[in-house]
Amino acid sequence: MTSNVTPFRNIKHVSLLWADPERAAELAALHARLFSPAWDEASITSSLEHPAATSLVAVAGNPKVIVGFILGQLVADEAEILSIGVAPDWQRAGLGKMLVEGLARASKRGEAKRLFLDVAEDNAAALALYRKLGFSEVGRRQRYYVSSDGSAIDALMLALDL
Numbered sequence: 001m002t003s004n005v006t007p008f009r010n011i012k013h014v015s016l017l018w019a020d021p022e023r024a025a026e027l028a029a030l031h032a033r034l035f036s037p038a039w040d041e042a043s044i045t046s047s048l049e050h051p052a053a054t055s056l057v058a059v060a061g062n063p064k065v066i067v068g069f070i071l072g073q074l075v076a077d078e079a080e081i082l083s084i085g086v087a088p089d090w091q092r093a094g095l096g097k098m099l100v101e102g103l104a105r106a107s108k109r110g111e112a113k114r115l116f117l118d119v120a121e122d123n124a125a126a127l128a129l130y131r132k133l134g135f136s137e138v139g140r141r142q143r144y145y146v147s148s149d150g151s152a153i154d155a156l157m158l159a160l161d162l
């Protein structure tokens, strides 16, 4: 479901829910606003239906719309963030932090010891968020992403002890 109405921008009015595959189309629409190339509905559905999926959505407003998401996986004692995004009109309100901390809590309850992610080395907003939350660099994947102008960008591999 999509809405043109921006719910009151206060994270006190935001709830974190397990991501339901039934909301894959709404998630795909938000993903497409934030990433290029974006994940299509089928990819998001298969990520959410994966047995290892540990994914959350942040919802707000009435009716509730998805204003942020974090798609993760938990395998043995390692958790991974596959994708995270916050709707542009909700950014810098604390939602990204809320989503990462929510996934970290859920992963820890699932007995994960570390939370991993890959981030493009030029993604200043995401790097600032992860550094603030205590992630540290554990590796680099050379030329892992392709930017919109076709140039290659390294991925930094970050990890957080849970």
Ligand SMILES: CC(C)(COP(=O)(O)OP(=O)(O)OC[C@H]1O[C@@H](n2cnc3c(N)ncnc32)[C@H](O)[C@@H]1OP(=O)(O)O)[C@@H](O)C(=O)NCCC(=O)NCCS
Pocket: 034, 035, 083, 084, 085, 086, 087, 090, 091, 092, 093, 094, 095, 096, 097, 098, 118, 119, 120, 123, 124, 125, 126, 128, 129, 130, 132
């Ligand atoms: C990265 C992203 C998820 C951050 O979400 P957010 O809700 O805006 O983040 P928060 O409000 O929780 O920010 C927490 C802290 O992270 C840092 N931060 C977040 N965005 C920042 C920015 N644009 N510039 C500098 N620092 C930033 C700040 O330290 C911020 O704390 P502050 O606002 O008190 O200064 C969001 O910018 C986004 O969806 N980007 C597009 C998709 C994307 O790049 N995803 C990450 C892929 S690895």
